Amino acid sequence: xxxxxxxxxxxxxxxxxxxxxxxxxxxxxxxxxxxxxxxxxxxxxxxxxxxxxxxxxxxxxxxxxxxxxxxxxxxxxxxxxxxxxxxxxxxxxxxxxxxxxxxxxxxxxxxxxxxxxxxxxxxxx
Amino acid sequence: xxxxxxxxxxxxxxxxxxxxxxxxxxxxxxxxxxxxxxxxxxxxxxxxxxxxxxxxxxxxxxxxxxxxxxxxxxxxxxxxxxxxxxxxxxxxxxxxxxxxxxxxxxx
Numbered sequence: 001x002x003x004x005x006x007x008x009x010x011x012x013x014x015x016x017x018x019x020x021x022x023x024x025x026x027x028x029x030x031x032x033x034x035x036x037x038x039x040x041x042x043x044x045x046x047x048x049x050x051x052x053x054x055x056x057x058x059x060x061x062x063x064x065x066x067x068x069x070x071x072x073x074x075x076x077x078x079x080x081x082x083x084x085x086x087x088x089x090x091x092x093x094x095x096x097x098x099x100x101x102x103x104x105x106x107x108x109x110x111x112x113x114x115x116x117x118x119x120x121x122x123x124x125x
Numbered sequence: 126x127x128x129x130x131x132x133x134x135x136x137x138x139x140x141x142x143x144x145x146x147x148x149x150x151x152x153x154x155x156x157x158x159x160x161x162x163x164x165x166x167x168x169x170x171x172x173x174x175x176x177x178x179x180x181x182x183x184x185x186x187x188x189x190x191x192x193x194x195x196x197x198x199x200x201x202x203x204x205x206x207x208x209x210x211x212x213x214x215x216x217x218x219x220x221x222x223x224x225x226x227x228x229x230x231x232x
Contacts, residue, residue, distance in 0.1 A: 004168075045161075045169070045212055045223040061220060095168070104159075104174045109216035111159035113180065115168040 002026040002114040004096045009119030012086055020119060022079040022096030027114075030074040033057075033099040035112060036081050038092035038121075048094070049081065064090075086123045093118040127151050127215050131224035137232040143201050146227045148213035150194040157217035160189055160198045163226075164209045172211075173198065200229075 008020040020036070035050040049060045049070040058070055069082040079096055097112035104111050128151040138144045148158070156176040163169040171180045173189035176196060186201045200207055208231050213224040 044225040045214075047220050047222065059220065100171070100174060106155070106157040106217050108219040109157075109221040111171060111174045111214065111216055112161075112169075113171045113174075115170075117166070117168050 002098065004098065004114060004116035006094060006096050006116045006119035009094065009121045011122045011124065013125050014087060014123055016086055017082070017084045018086060018121060020081040020083065020094055020096075020121070022116060024077045024079065024096075024098070027098070029077040030054075033110070034072060034079045035097045035099060036070060036079075037095045037097050037112070037115075038090075039095070039118075040089070040092040043092075046092075050099070051079070083121070086121075088123050091121060091123045093120050126220060127154060127218050127222050129213055129215055129222050129224035131211075131213055131227045133227060134225070135228045135230060137230050138203055139232045140203050140205060142203055143199065144203055144207075144229055146198045146200075146211055146229070148191075148196040148198070148224050150196075150215055153193045154215040154217035156192050157215060158189075158191070158196050159214045159216060160187075161212045161214065162207075162209045163212060169212070203229075205231075 003025045005023045033052045036048040051070045067085045071080045095118045096116040098114040099110040100113040130149045132147045158176045160173040161169045177189045188199045190197050210226045210228050212226045
């Protein structure tokens with residue numbers, strides 16, 4: 001069974017940093033691209049960042065580009081999101097999500113077939 | 126970015142009845158459209174990919190249709206466990222984008 005467990009969320013002041021982690025199990029982690037998706041209070045889902053299986057391809061939403069850095073450690077079956085210069089609008093529940101197998105994808109993007117339960121990030125003074 | 130618009134925002138339906146949820150894209154996304162179910166405190170669950178293909182383990186009462194820019198998720202004979210928020214996602218263009226969700230509630 002696929003399991004994705006996020007950690008590292010919390011209350012942080014504007015301008016400060018936070019590092020999220022996602023521990024993966026139940027599948028061959030190094031075979032799949034991974035993503036971070038967030039949901040602000042009362043809002044819908046927003047894709048934040050994604051990383052290919054070998055870290056060669058990385059993408060960010062415009063809203064976080066230059067502030068957030070995604071990375072992975074395939075030896076540890078772990079995904080990370082380093083969040084710097086945090087803003088109030090970054091307040092959200094952050095989900096780790098596994099990309100679906102290639103047959104569930106287009107040439108440019110994918111659906112997400114497994115998600116964690118999320119870790120809450122609150123940016124407030 | 127492609128904008129996904131879901132309607133209605135809230136849908137009230139009685140158990141045992143049928144529900145139809147709509148999703149519209151601001152431009153064609155071919156059939157690269159997924160639907161997710163999301164319950165409070167739980168991880169979102171992939172229901173449909175490729176606009177109409179059910180993901181593994183998804184009951185047959187869930188069906189998806191459409192192509193291009195207009196899509197529908199139909200849930201026949203609603204069960205109590207189906208009341209949740211449903212999101213559509215296009216993955217035809219980068220970045221993938223989600224609709225704002227439809228809350229399916231018990232009438």
